[in-house]
Amino acid sequence: MQKTTSIIHSVPVDELTGSISVPIYQTATYVQEAPGVNKGFDYARSNNPTRKILEDIVAKLENGEAGFAFATGLAAIDAVLKLLSAGDEIIAVDDIYGGAYRLFTHIYEKFGIKIHYVDTTNADNIIDYINPKTKLVWIESPTNPTLKVSDIQKISDIAHSQNAWVVVDNTFASPIAQQPLLLGADIIIHSGTKYLGGHSDLVAGLVVVKTKELAEKIKFIQNASGGILGPQDCWLLIRGIETITLRVERQCKTALKVAEFLQECEEVADVYYPGLTSHLNHEIAKKQQNGLYGGVVSFSLKDDTETAAIEFVTSTKYFKLAESLGGVKSLICHPAQMTHKSVPREKRLQSGVVDSLIRLSCGIEEAEDLIGDLKNVFQNISKFETIV
Ligand SMILES: *Cc1c(COP(=O)(O)O)cnc(C)c1O
Numbered sequence: 001m002q003k004t005t006s007i008i009h010s011v012p013v014d015e016l017t018g019s020i021s022v023p024i025y026q027t028a029t030y031v032q033e034a035p036g037v038n039k040g041f042d043y044a045r046s047n048n049p050t051r052k053i054l055e056d057i058v059a060k061l062e063n064g065e066a067g068f069a070f071a072t073g074l075a076a077i078d079a080v081l082k083l084l085s086a087g088d089e090i091i092a093v094d095d096i097y098g099g100a101y102r103l104f105t106h107i108y109e110k111f112g113i114k115i116h117y118v119d120t121t122n123a124d125n126i127i128d129y130i131n132p133k134t135k136l137v138w139i140e141s142p143t144n145p146t147l148k149v150s151d152i153q154k155i156s157d158i159a160h161s162q163n164a165w166v167v168v169d170n171t172f173a174s175p176i177a178q179q180p181l182l183l184g185a186d187i188i189i190h191s192g193t194k195y196l197g198g199h200s201d202l203v204a205g206l207v208v209v210k211t212k213e214l215a216e217k218i219k220f221i222q223n224a225s226g227g228i229l230g231p232q233d234c235w236l237l238i239r240g241i242e243t244i245t246l247r248v249e250r251q252c253k254t255a256l257k258v259a260e261f262l263q264e265c266e267e268v269a270d271v272y273y274p275g276l277t278s279h280l281n282h283e284i285a286k287k288q289q290n291g292l293y294g295g296v297v298s299f300s301l302k303d304d305t306e307t308a309a310i311e312f313v314t315s316t317k318y319f320k321l322a323e324s325l326g327g328v329k330s331l332i333c334h335p336a337q338m339t340h341k342s343v344p345r346e347k348r349l350q351s352g353v354v355d356s357l358i359r360l361s362c363g364i365e366e367a368e369d370l371i372g373d374l375k376n377v378f379q380n381i382s383k384f385e386t387i388v
Pocket of ligand 1: 205
């Protein structure tokens with residue numbers, strides 16, 4: 001069965017009524033025949049039929065043993081961190097998502113977890129830090145916003161030699177472009193807010209695990225900590241997932257065209273897109289990403305100032321100025337002033353987030369309209385320069 005067919009038909013028809021859309025079980029509890037005698041559901045934090053269907057769909061989508069739905073991507077990340085005990089260590093990709101960095105550093109370090117931030121684009125860098133206390137190796141690939149790519153297979157081999165689990169935040173690639181469990185990873189995180197939902201109309205998080213052992217542990221944590229996704233949002237997420245192949249394939253194709261266009265622009269300094277042969281990690285991306293390189297493109301301006309970037313991001317017509325990514329409508333953002341505002345300038349520059357860096361999330365509009373939108377801005381900016 002082809003991927004799209006398999007996704008569409010992993011959404012079950014309701015056995016009770018034949019409803020082709022998944023029913024929303026808006027309930028807090030379930031009536032029991034006798035204490036402990038029930039239909040597999042006893043309380044809605046522990047389990048909910050709408051959520052169960054979403055979790056099964058996502059597990060299948062990522063080739064995992066089980067999936068778990070949480071209120072946000074960060075709640076999903078938080079649940080995985082609860083696998084650790086004081087004294088354990090994490091090796092994490094150095095330009096990790098800012099929210100994950102905040103959670104690791106400001107909450108979990110307080111509880112005695114040690115985190116080493118490492119440039120994982122060279123897998124061998126992990127060897128210097130890995131030791132018997134290392135419980136997790138945490139990577140994002142591609143990363144935000146400079147789209148660095150790490151070799152998941154090679155990292156998994158190194159991590160497993162020390163019995164550490166490999167966690168891949170697969171939000172930027174989406175399950176359509178990359179299947180980390182098949183490359184050796186043990187746990188996948190998604191911010192369902194992005195490509196899985198795909199319509200910028202909900203926040204959600206998911207964990208998918210490879211083994212029964214991990215499934216039991218995460219199930220316990222999900223119930224014990226309680227950061228679950230409600231049934232209405234589970235339904236909305238299922239509805240989004242049904243069209244994920246169409247959306248992501250189109251978004252990736254468009255992003256490649258946009259990246260190629262930007263590469264030819266006089267006003268542009270650097271373009272970051274793993275699909276470009278000029279990208280530093282293009283070979284690894286080509287090996288592990290199904291020929292799809294994601295819908296996000298970043299670029300910097302030759303006029304490397306915040307003023308120039310702000311003028312740019314406030315002048316586009318179709319690319320709307322907002323945080324987030326992965327939705328059907330194209331978005332534009334200025335990381336230095338938005339997603340990376342809390343990162344000190346020195347540290348931000350080190351990870352390539354220069355003052356003029358601009359991040360685009362390509363939606364499903366026609367590529368030529370999006371490129372036309374960018375072209376217009378470049379023309380207007382140069383006009384402005386000649387006037388002054
Ligand atoms: C957005 C995002 C998250 C956090 O997800 P929320 O749903 O916003 O909590 C985590 N990782 C990555 C890579 C993201 O882009």
